[in-house]
Amino acid sequence: MPEPNVSAPPEGLTLIHSKAAAFYDHYERKSELQNQTHYCPGCGHGVAHKLLARAIDELGVQDRTVLVSPVGCSVFAYYYFDVGNVQAAHGRAPAVATGIKRARPEAIVISYQGDGDLAAIGTAEILHAANRGEAITVIFINNAIYGMTGGQLAPTTPVGCWSTTSPYGRNIWNEGYPLHVVETLASLEAPVYLERVALGNSKQVMQAAKAIRRGVENQVKGLGFSLIEVLSPCPTIWKETPVEAQRRVREELAQLYPLGVVRDKTKDAPRRPAPSFPPPLTALPELLDIEESETLAPPVPASHDHADWRIKVAGFGGQGVLMLGEVLAEAGLAAGLEVSWLPSYGPEMRSGTSNCHVRLSARPVDSPLVTQPNVLVALNEPSLRKFLPEVAPGGYVLYNGPEPPADCRRPDVRLLAREFVALADRLGDARVGNIVTLGALLEAAGVVEEQFVDRALARLVKQARLLDLDRKALAAGREAVHQEAPHDIP
Amino acid sequence: MAAEKPERGYVTIDDEECKGCGLCVESCVPKLLRLGDALNRSGYHAATYAGRGCTGCGLCFLVCPEPGAIRVYKRLQAA
Numbered sequence: 350m351p352e353p354n355v356s357a358p359p360e361g362l363t364l365i366h367s368k369a370a371a372f373y374d375h376y377e378r379k380s381e382l383q384n385q386t387h388y389c390p391g392c393g394h395g396v397a398h399k400l401l402a403r404a405i406d407e408l409g410v411q412d413r414t415v416l417v418s419p420v421g422c423s424v425f426a427y428y429y430f431d432v433g434n435v436q437a438a439h440g441r442a443p444a445v446a447t448g449i450k451r452a453r454p455e456a457i458v459i460s461y462q463g464d465g466d467l468a469a470i471g472t473a474e475i476l477h478a479a480n481r482g483e484a485i486t487v488i489f490i491n492n493a494i495y496g497m498t499g500g501q502l503a504p505t506t507p508v509g510c511w512s513t514t515s516p517y518g519r520n521i522w523n524e525g526y527p528l529h530v531v532e533t534l535a536s537l538e539a540p541v542y543l544e545r546v547a548l549g550n551s552k553q554v555m556q557a558a559k560a561i562r563r564g565v566e567n568q569v570k571g572l573g574f575s576l577i578e579v580l581s582p583c584p585t586i587w588k589e590t591p592v593e594a595q596r597r598v599r600e601e602l603a604q605l606y607p608l609g610v611v612r613d614k615t616k617d618a619p620r621r622p623a624p625s626f627p628p629p630l631t632a633l634p635e636l637l638d639i640e641e642s643e644t645l646a647p648p649v650p651a652s653h654d655h656a657d658w659r660i661k662v663a664g665f666g667g668q669g670v671l672m673l674g675e676v677l678a679e680a681g682l683a684a685g686l687e688v689s690w691l692p693s694y695g696p697e698m699r700s701g702t703s704n705c706h707v708r709l710s711a712r713p714v715d716s717p718l719v720t721q722p723n724v725l726v727a728l729n730e731p732s733l734r735k736f737l738p739e740v741a742p743g744g745y746v747l748y749n750g751p752e753p754p755a756d757c758r759r760p761d762v763r764l765l766a767r768e769f770v771a772l773a774d775r776l777g778d779a780r781v782g783n784i785v786t787l788g789a790l791l792e793a794a795g796v797v798e799e800q801f802v803d804r805a806l807a808r809l810v811k812q813a814r815l816l817d818l819d820r821k822a823l824a825a826g827r828e829a830v831h832q833e834a835p836h837d838i839p
Numbered sequence: 840m841a842a843e844k845p846e847r848g849y850v851t852i853d854d855e856e857c858k859g860c861g862l863c864v865e866s867c868v869p870k871l872l873r874l875g876d877a878l879n880r881s882g883y884h885a886a887t888y889a890g891r892g893c894t895g896c897g898l899c900f901l902v903c904p905e906p907g908a909i910r911v912y913k914r915l916q917a918a
């Protein structure tokens with residue numbers, strides 16, 4: 350690319366500083382001015398980017414570096430760095446970086462995060478990544494505010510400072526004290542290198558350059574977790590000129606947040622062993638307690654070619670709601686269908702309500718959530734009331750009760766009301782009411798063949814006595830469909 | 840007329856990339872940089888170099904937030 354508006358240097362001089370090779374030549378985010386970043390004039394992100402790019406150049410790791418960008422002003426870091434790039438959900442960069450590093454231990458994985466991202470919504474991720482001693486490098490930009498969203502208080506905002514969410518200044522009784530990230534992480538055993546630097550003048554920037562290089566180099570050497578906190582100006586939200594903001598970093602932030610190395614175990618840190626590999630596929634059946642013969646999914650029978658069962662099972666906790674769903678999903682699996690099973694229950698272990706979403710489909714399941722069921726199994730009245738309105742027209746509804754309440758009916762669904770649980774009780778155990786209901790569902794709607802249901806039951810029910818009872822319950826449920834009742838399937 | 844000493848260093852500033860933040864101006868010890876009078880295409884007063892006296896220290900490059908706005912040249916010892 351021709352360079353606009355720059356004069357040629359005199360003879361005999363050598364170019365010693367120019368754009369790092371780790372940056373793209375031009376940035377495709379905008380259609381014009383493709384050599385300019387999107388950062389505000391004087392923003393510390395730009396400087397930190399340059400220091401990181403230089404470290405990548407100097408260490409010669411551009412072709413194996415993966416940068417994980419955050420949510421925040423630096424969300425677009427991937428437009429600038431010519432390395433592997435992933436952009437993570439807000440605060441989740443350390444978790445994403447963990448995955449990448451473990452899958453590709455030879456990669457140099459860098460998590461780049463702001464203080465809203467790392468110290469607010471992502472506190473858990475950074476704490477645990479550090480505590481696990483993940484062999485990643487974290488560049489933590491502390492500008493004491495949320496920049497991208499227009500100036501909300503960050504956990505790092507100094508006491509007394511204005512933000513849109515602390516319009517009278519940060520008050521310790523409302524928002525607590527400024528969070529000291531490197532000191533907090535230094536209370537953990539695992540981190541190898543923790544340092545705080547600042548971008549308050551050229552001397553501080555020089556130290557920041559060294560620290561960032563060190564942080565990356567530690568990873569190149571195979572050491573564990575390194576984090577460099579960078580006190581960084583945000584002139585726009587601070588409502589200051591770039592020069593004033595730089596001064597504030599130097600004179601105020603660096604007083605509140607002392608600069609220096611807080612942890613250095615680079616000499617004596619134990620080397621992280623190579624990650625262990627997952628067991629071979631052939632070992633899985635034994636690990637998961639699956640019989641060999643079951644592992645090959647049979648081809649989808651022709652009768653299931655268009656299968657798309659969206660099933661919701663609901664009732665009291667303890668009625669076997671989740672188990673009913675599990676049997677259906679296992680049976681679908683045995684029949685070669687795509688399946689999902691999503692349990693949903695309240696905090697109570699027994700009483701309370703629970704429900705599960707089950708999908709059995711000839712095609713891959715897009716979402717395990719069932720919002721418009723074509724089968725509703727309601728084992729109690731509240732469940733019928735709650736979910737009947739959701740059922741798709743023409744859908745099946747199996748209700749455990751003599752008949753649905755008068756105000757709980759729909760002419761456009763196929764409703765079958767029977768006292769399934771009472772029937773199970775007569776068989777000898779009310780707990781198999783769920784399986785009686787399943788038998789009725791299979792008889793009324795088909796869904797999946799008996800042989801697959803039987804195989805699923807055999808897999809899920811280990812006790813011979815119960816398995817026997819469940820088989821009887823299935824048969825009783827099928828029979829119940831054919832008894833006369835006032836609210837039969839039309 | 841005394842023979843001029845050869846220049847030790849030199850900087851160029853890409854007027855299209857510069858955002859006129861002025862951090863380079865602050866950092867230059869011999870005060871050889873200033874923000875220009877005209878506005879560039881992005882509406883900023885881009886930094887300009889006085890044209891003589893640069894030591895090639897590289898501080899302006901270090902503090903500049905733009906990846907490639909500044910280039911620093913230096914006369915290397917052996918040359």
Ligand SMILES: Cc1ncc(C[n+]2csc(CCOP(=O)(O)OP(=O)(O)O)c2C)c(N)n1
Pocket residue numbers: 420421422423439462463464465466467470490492494495496497498503
């Ligand atoms: C899950 C989620 N919650 C909230 C937001 C809104 N949001 C976007 S950026 C941001 C804060 C960024 O602040 P910081 O990490 O300090 O980065 P800066 O912009 O200052 O560089 C928030 C809250 C979001 N995008 N996603």
Ligand code: SF4
Pocket residue numbers: 387388389391392393394422492496497582583584585586
């Ligand atoms: S708002 Fe602040 S952090 Fe965001 S780009 Fe502008 S100066 Fe940088």
Ligand code: SF4
Pocket residue numbers: 848849850866867868869870871872892893894895896897898899900911
């Ligand atoms: S390299 Fe040093 S002397 Fe030359 S313009 Fe930049 S800051 Fe000034």
Ligand code: SF4
Pocket residue numbers: 391852856857858859860861862863864885886902903904905908909
């Ligand atoms: S520091 Fe960079 S962007 Fe700021 S005025 Fe100087 S050359 Fe321009």
